[in-house]
Amino acid sequence: MTRARGSLGIRWLAAVSLLLAMMLRILPLPSSLATFNPDWVLLFLISWVLSTPGHIGLATAWIVGLFTDVLTARTLGQHALAYTAVIYVCQRIQPRLRFYPLVQQSLLVALLLSVSRFLVFWTQNGRGPEITDNAYWLPIVSGLLAWPLVQNSLDLLRRRFGAH
Amino acid sequence: MLVLAACVLLVAERKGLAVPFRSALTSLVYPVQQAVSVPTRLVSSAREAFSSYADLFAENQRLRDEELILKTRLMKFATLEQENIRLRGLLETSFKVGEQMQIAEVLSVNLFPFEQVLVVNKGARFGAHVSQPVFGATGVVGQIVRVSPVSAEVLLITDSNHGIPVQVNRNGLRTVAVGTGQLDQLALPYLSGSADIQPGDLLVTSGMGGIFPPGYPVATVTDIAAQGSPFAKVVATPVARLDRLREVLLVWSKADPVPRVPEPPSAALGGAMHTEASAANSHDTRTR
Numbered sequence: 001m002t003r004a005r006g007s008l009g010i011r012w013l014a015a016v017s018l019l020l021a022m023m024l025r026i027l028p029l030p031s032s033l034a035t036f037n038p039d040w041v042l043l044f045l046i047s048w049v050l051s052t053p054g055h056i057g058l059a060t061a062w063i064v065g066l067f068t069d070v071l072t073a074r075t076l077g078q079h080a081l082a083y084t085a086v087i088y089v090c091q092r093i094q095p096r097l098r099f100y101p102l103v104q105q106s107l108l109v110a111l112l113l114s115v116s117r118f119l120v121f122w123t124q125n126g127r128g129p130e131i132t133d134n135a136y137w138l139p140i141v142s143g144l145l146a147w148p149l150v151q152n153s154l155d156l157l158r159r160r161f162g163a164h
Numbered sequence: 165m166l167v168l169a170a171c172v173l174l175v176a177e178r179k180g181l182a183v184p185f186r187s188a189l190t191s192l193v194y195p196v197q198q199a200v201s202v203p204t205r206l207v208s209s210a211r212e213a214f215s216s217y218a219d220l221f222a223e224n225q226r227l228r229d230e231e232l233i234l235k236t237r238l239m240k241f242a243t244l245e246q247e248n249i250r251l252r253g254l255l256e257t258s259f260k261v262g263e264q265m266q267i268a269e270v271l272s273v274n275l276f277p278f279e280q281v282l283v284v285n286k287g288a289r290f291g292a293h294v295s296q297p298v299f300g301a302t303g304v305v306g307q308i309v310r311v312s313p314v315s316a317e318v319l320l321i322t323d324s325n326h327g328i329p330v331q332v333n334r335n336g337l338r339t340v341a342v343g344t345g346q347l348d349q350l351a352l353p354y355l356s357g358s359a360d361i362q363p364g365d366l367l368v369t370s371g372m373g374g375i376f377p378p379g380y381p382v383a384t385v386t387d388i389a390a391q392g393s394p395f396a397k398v399v400a401t402p403v404a405r406l407d408r409l410r411e412v413l414l415v416w417s418k419a420d421p422v423p424r425v426p427e428p429p430s431a432a433l434g435g436a437m438h439t440e441a442s443a444a445n446s447h448d449t450r451t452r
Binding site (some may be wrong): 019022023026027028029031034035037058059061062065066067070071072073074075076077078080081084085123135136 | 166167169170171172173174176182185186189190192193196197199200201204272273274275276277278279281310317347
């Protein structure tokens with residue numbers, strides 16, 4: 001019974017944290033900082049998959065991706081596709097990735113971020129004249145730096161809500 | 165399977181099939197966008213609330229002066245407009261004058277760093293539609309690319325995917341101003357090296373393309389390089405302050421051209437009113 005209650009709390013926590021991530025994603029930063037704004041939504045999703053693989057699945061990733069598409073005015077399905085692919089890979093390597101030291105983990109997460117970024121870039125390019133700026137890839141670097149922060153703070157919250 | 169679904173969506177959207185689905189989703193995320201833009205709005209309203217009496221008085225005074233000047237100018241404008249219509253009537257050409265406008269508030273959200281897209285808080289419920297022109301107080305801002313019932317996405321004229329047909333106000337030279345991706349720059353790539361254009365020239369909308377009504381200021385020419393080569397490299401700065409927009413005007417062009425013989429004013433007023441927008445609210449301002 002306690003397990004059921006805990007699981008409900010965790011679901012709420014996941015929903016609220018993903019909402020927060022979406023808000024961070026469209027935060028009105030000055031344009032010099034905005035190019036550094038990492039893909040918070042994907043970072044949060046990966047963090048959830050790593051720690052509580054049962055709660056966040058491919059369907060959630062797809063729906064969250066769809067919302068991100070609408071939120072950032074992309075063609076519908078760009079982020080949905082990218083997030084689903086990344087989360088699939090993430091689920092496959094989760095048992096190993098979870099116990100990696102933080103530095104190694106961050107590097108792999110950066111790799112996942114760049115896969116997603118590339119998928120968005122690639123689906124974008126079908127649409128018209130496009131981003132050719134190298135700054136497009138900067139959020140991967142900032143994502144790499146933000147990962148320990150995201151993972152640790154979410155872990156702290158999850159422990160408080162009794163996940164493990 | 166989900167990947168397949170995403171691919172299907174991508175194709176569907178490109179073919180324009182997913183519009184109702186998209187607008188429903190956009191309405192769903194609208195609260196998130198609102199929530200993000202609340203802090204910025206709070207700060208500015210707090211600044212207004214705590215500004216001193218003297219400041220407000222000074223601002224009020226300034227606005228009064230400005231209003232007086234504008235009204236005087238407008239007085240002349242009305243006669244000029246009538247004269248213009250009459251003369252065009254003599255020349256047997258019809259001409260569209262007068263647009264209907266509505267104020268929309270800009271939500272301070274940052275959608276995507278490499279695109280210049282604004283979100284405004286008026287959507288299809290207020291009669292906004294795709295490819296509707298959007299103006300600021302001083303000049304052209306952009307056009308609507310997507311609408312949902314409660315909000316709309318505005319592509320700025322400086323986005324690198326945007327081009328706007330303009331003409332030089334001084335001599336009527338027509339060209340296209342394309343966005344550069346920087347908020348303070350437009351480029352005019354289709355001008356020959358010998359074109360009659362100089363720094364300081366005002367570019368106004370030419371009305372070609374049928375999206376933007378003619379005669380509204382777009383940008384001023386700031387820099388011309390490589391005169392004498394086959395193509396001139398002309399750079400212009402938008403007249404509207406695109407980096408600090410808080411309110412914009414959605415514009416409805418009047419569908420029917422002004423008749424050659426001016427109608428009595430009451431009939432003209434009734435016929436010209438845009439039906440959807442007139443149902444909207446008291447923000448309507450008509451310029452004629």
